Amino acid sequence: xDKFEKLVNQIMKECEAxxxxxxxxxxxEMAKMEMGAKDIKRxxxxxxxxxxxxxAKPRKVDENKKLLITAIAECLADTDISDIVVKNExxxxxxxxxxxxTVKLIKHRPAK
Numbered sequence: 001x002d003k004f005e006k007l008v009n010q011i012m013k014e015c016e017a018x019x020x021x022x023x024x025x026x027x028x029e030m031a032k033m034e035m036g037a038k039d040i041k042r043x044x045x046x047x048x049x050x051x052x053x054x055x056a057k058p059r060k061v062d063e064n065k066k067l068l069i070t071a072i073a074e075c076l077a078d079t080d081i082s083d084i085v086v087k088n089e090x091x092x093x094x095x096x097x098x099x100x101x102t103v104k105l106i107k108h109r110p111a112k
Contacts (some may be wrong), residue, residue, distance in 0.1 A: 003035075004028075004031060004035070007031040007034065007035065008024065008027045008028050008031045009027075011027040011030050011031055011034075012024070012027045015027070061088075061089055062089055062090070062107060063089075064107070065089045065090050065105050065107060066089035068105060069086055069089055069090065069091075069092050069105055070086070072092055072103065073086050073092055076092075076094055079096075080096065080097075081094045081095065081096045082094070082095050082096070083095040089105075090104060090105050090106070091103070091104045091105070
């Protein structure tokens with residue numbers, strides 16, 4: 001007798017002992033559900049979870065980009081361009097003849 005049949009017989013005996021007899025088909029269905037229940041994963045959440053503290057990562061300054069943006073800012077200062085604003089090491093904004101411009105420097109990852 002295999003595991004499934006043993007479980008079916010056990011279910012039928014338990015139900016009969018409780019005063020609620022079941023048919024073999026009903027017991028087989030219950031056995032299938034019980035055997036399949038082992039595969040179901042249960043995920044539970046704590047009642048009062050404490051949120052994880054996020055550590056502040058210091059921002060890394062790219063010295064190469066900083067050098068390039070500084071060089072661009074110096075070149076622009078020698079022209080009729082005004083309101084030159086260097087935002088971190090990657091972005092520079094300026095105004096020329098009433099129009100606003102922004103240049104953003106992007107460093108690409110090396111090709112694989």
